[in-house]
Amino acid sequence: MTNNIVIRKMTLNDLEMIKDILISDFDEFWNYITLKNELCSDNSLYFVAVKNNDIIGFAGIKFILDEAEIMNIVVHKNYRKLGIGSLLLENLIFESNKHDIKIVHLEVNSNNVAGIKLYEKYHFEKDGVRKGYYKNSGSINNDAILMSLHI
Numbered sequence: 833m834t835n836n837i838v839i840r841k842m843t844l845n846d847l848e849m850i851k852d853i854l855i856s857d858f859d860e861f862w863n864y865i866t867l868k869n870e871l872c873s874d875n876s877l878y879f880v881a882v883k884n885n886d887i888i889g890f891a892g893i894k895f896i897l898d899e900a901e902i903m904n905i906v907v908h909k910n911y912r913k914l915g916i917g918s919l920l921l922e923n924l925i926f927e928s929n930k931h932d933i934k935i936v937h938l939e940v941n942s943n944n945v946a947g948i949k950l951y952e953k954y955h956f957e958k959d960g961v962r963k964g965y966y967k968n969s970g971s972i973n974n975d976a977i978l979m980s981l982h983i
């Protein structure tokens with residue numbers, strides 16, 4: 833399933849390539865401006881998953897001293913459940929090891945089954961909840977689940 837997929841550093845040019853399909857094909861939370869700022873940040877490292885010259889996923893992590901925070905992992909809607917999110921997360925964990933990171937943090941929406949499954953697969957453990965953190969258009973806001981991995 834993950835044959836012929838290359839994981840490499842994400843560039844501003846990569847972002848330009850997916851700019852027009854970010855909302856429709858990836859995820860509405862990560863807009864162009866936010867991603868561009870992230871790519872230009874010295875503390876952040878972003879990667880893309882590429883198949884046949886098409887970008888089918890990306891993921892980013894921020895390093896703060898010996899701690900890291902996963903900013904996002906997003907796979908193109910047509911390529912989910914094929915192991916690409918796993919490849920991207922493995923790469924972020926590998927990079928964390930390289931940077932002598934002791935702990936990797938993240939937060940994920942409590943309704944995000946796919947995200948939680950992905951992180952649990954790599955032994956992230958739940959260590960807190962931010963009640964009502966994610967604002968919904970309806971009256972009930974979702975909690976943020978805080979997870980971390982000691983490495």
Ligand SMILES: CC(C)(COP(=O)(O)OP(=O)(O)OC[C@H]1O[C@@H](n2cnc3c(N)ncnc32)[C@H](O)[C@@H]1OP(=O)(O)O)[C@@H](O)C(=O)NCCC(=O)NCCS
Pocket residue numbers: 858859903904905906907908911912913914915916917918919940944945946947949950953
């Ligand atoms: C979360 C996301 C990155 C997972 O990517 P993916 O390429 O589909 O993940 P994988 O195929 O590597 O699956 C990883 C594990 O999660 C499980 N999983 C993935 N999607 C799932 C779903 N919708 N429901 C239940 N389990 C799911 C898989 O079964 C797999 O476990 P397994 O190997 O033990 O079977 C993808 O769904 C996505 O882009 N979501 C939108 C963005 C997002 O929410 N990102 C996470 C928070 S930043």
